[in-house]
Amino acid sequence: MNDTATTARYRHWRLETADTVAVLTLDVAEQSANVLSRDVLAELEQIVAELAPQYLKGLILRSAKPAGFVAGADVREFERIVEAAGAAELARTGQRVLAGLAALPFPSVALIHGYCLGGGLELALACTYRVARDDAGTRLGLPEVRLGIHPGFAGTLRLPALIGDLPALDLMLSGRTVDARAARRFGLVDEIAPERHLLRAAQALLRRRPPRQRAPWHRQVAGLRWLRPLTARLVRARLVAKVDPRHYPAPHRLLDLWKERASAEREAQSLGELLVSPVSRHLVQLFLESEALKRGARQLPHGIEWIHVIGAGTMGADIAILAAQRGFRVSLQDRHPEVLARAVKRAHEHFRRHYKIPRAAQEALDRLMPDLGGNGIGRADLVIEAIVEDLDAKRALFRELESRLKPTALLATNTSSIPLEDLAAALAEPARLVGLHFFNPVAKMQLIEIVRGGATGELALSRARAFAIALDRLPLDVASRPGFLVNRVLMPYLLEAVRALAEGIPAEVIDNAARDFGMPIGPVELADTVGLDICLAVGERLAPVLKIEVPSILHTYVEHKRLGKKTGRGFYDYDARGRARRSLAARRPPDPQLAERLILRLLNEAMACLREGVVRDPAAVDLGLVYGAGFAPFRGGPMSHARALGEEAMHHGLYRMASQYGAGFAPDPGWAQSGLWKAKPD
Ligand code: NAI
Secondary structure, eight states: OOOEEOGGGOSSEEEEEETTEEEEEEOOTTOSSOOBOHHHHHHHHHHHHHHTTSOOSEEEEEEOOTTEEEOOBOHHHHTTOOSHHHHHHHHHHHHHHHHHHHTOSSOEEEEEOBEEETHHHHHHHTSSEEEEEOSTTOEEEOGGGGGTOOOOSSHHHHHHHHHOHHHHHHHHHHOOEEOHHHHHHHTSSSEEEOGGGHHHHHHHHHHHOOOOOOOOGGGTGGGSTTTHHHHHHHHHHHHHHHSOTTTOHHHHHHHHHHHTTOOHHHHHHHHHHHHTSHHHHHHHHHHHHHHHHHHHHTTSOOOOOEEEEEOOSHHHHHHHHHHHHTTOEEEEEOSOHHHHHHHHHHHHHHHHHHOSSHHHHHHHHHHEEEOTTOGGGGTOSEEEEOOOSOHHHHHHHHHHHHTTSOTTOEEEEOOSSSOHHHHHTTOSOGGGEEEEEEOSSTTTOOEEEEEEOTTOOHHHHHHHHHHHHHTTOEEEEEESOTTTTHHHHHHHHHHHHHHHHHTTOOHHHHHHHHHHHTOSSOHHHHHHHHOHHHHHHHHHHHHHHHTOOOOHHHHHHHHTTOOBGGGTBSSSEEOTTSOEEOOGGGGSOOOHHHHHHHHHHHHHHHHHHHHHTSSSSHHHHHHHHHHHHOOOGGGTSHHHHHHHHOHHHHHHHHHHHHHHHOGGGSOOHHHHHSOHHHHOOO
16 A cells, blocks of 8 residues: 655645545635636646656546535636736636646546536546536536636537537537536536445546547537538527627637637637626626625524415415425415415426426425415514515504514515515514515526615524525615615616607617617516506606606506506517517617617616615626616626716716706716726726
């Protein structure tokens, strides 16, 4: 037996050798997750150089972090890179280090658990074999496109060679991740094993030394020299339908690289250019800000096991389903048994679709209990109220409920427009009341506004934030002001679109303008989707506060029961599958001036929120509108967009619009005070 340990020489890596097998463990210093920073790569290069001349049977590469293998490159380093050349250099370094690893004279195995993403997966791809832990927490993928870039450590070359061209393009272009079993099916990993057999599986591979995995011939056909241009054309057509190359160039660049059989050097150069582009800067900034928000929210435990939801309508049912899916015990109450029955049916369908294993679906369903009598109230650690939007009804409920709560129970309301203070007035202990404002559809929307009322206690707030994290949602602190942040900012934008409609501009033209700007859905279709009755109700509630007017056309539509998608007719007519029927006006080229009008109205309201302290800082505005309303992520959010436009253009634009379209465009005083353009040049 030949044992050596060279632990002390490296800050991030631990190297041990036993029985001529080297085990290299990554444990990045002062970080909870492993990332491939420059330092980590530099050390790996030294280690590879140290190992290369040794007589070894093999190398096992693994992570000491419970969270996972490697989460990717160190994204914080991106912000410090100012020039494309610097970014390309970083990619070249990574490529060189991984090429050294791949060229070792003995085989290597990556032992993968938890996150294995981006540069982390590229590291694993440079090993001879990959073994992944077989559980739901293991996720592999190359999600770089989500940050406006593409892989840069030769992943665009290694992945197609390993799993075939089309599966590789699918993974890289979508940025989606796969679990261990799917990875095994693709050939992305050689073996999967439960935790206790992982190391042994790796050792066995090193003993057996099977031939390296390669994509079988039929998965290489699409990449044959003479078929490649055709494949690229077909893939491009699908890609263009999903992502606009002007907004998100990275996946299109990636496809170019593949089509041209580009070298690793071209990959590095292309990555360099993308990484310093405004699109990537904005996406990286959003990513870092959201991570910071989540980190802050994780600091205190929520102490919640049992949740009681009152109101099993649109929102309550989906909130209960989400909580049960995330492992909480949930009792769901409604005054109508048939509403409860519908909610349970919905849960059943949702879990069956979500979980591939029937037992897991059944377990989730078992965690969700219909509770007509409200027996869960006294046992719950958190009670969420999601009944009709009516102050008196909510107050009556709170009065009846409070004496039955556990002393430590947290009380939350999903109200979207009633000030928390008005609700808290019904309580003996108002400090425990917090707003948990979910967005519709709950399963999809990433944001939860955490609403602080005048009397809300700090403990209630921190527990609410931690709970949102447990639901895998982004908790954004907002003050209890009308409409909070997202609805307040969206409403004037929607109403501006309705005004444009009333002026005779076709709905298709309005929606095209917004989509061309980068909105996922046009404002007219959004209004139809939310429901014109709800738009009218929210609009009327906000109108006196925001000094806006609700266009009369909205009243007319609601009076005629043209309520939008749900009634099959709104501003658009809908077919049986809920798709809007568009007129020929949809073919007109997008109108940038109309987009400017809609967006400037939104930006002006966003600034008003910031000035009034609805949220803490510009970053919070951006996160709220991107994650709560889908504001063009590649523009970084309203405040980043205003910053990119520049002070002069913003002011001119607003004055011009104000003279044409009225006071809603008069520059908010916040613009002059904010220091937005001084604080962080784009
Ligand atoms: P909904 O009308 O679909 O559901 C309300 C449910 O509460 C009904 O099933 C009703 O039977 C039940 N209910 C009423 N009073 C009750 C009581 N005293 N005890 C037990 N059950 C009672 O309403 P929706 O849309 O789910 O809204 C609920 C809350 O969520 C409202 O405060 C609304 O402002 C808020 N909200 C709604 C959003 C949406 O898009 N629908 C988005 C975000 C918040």
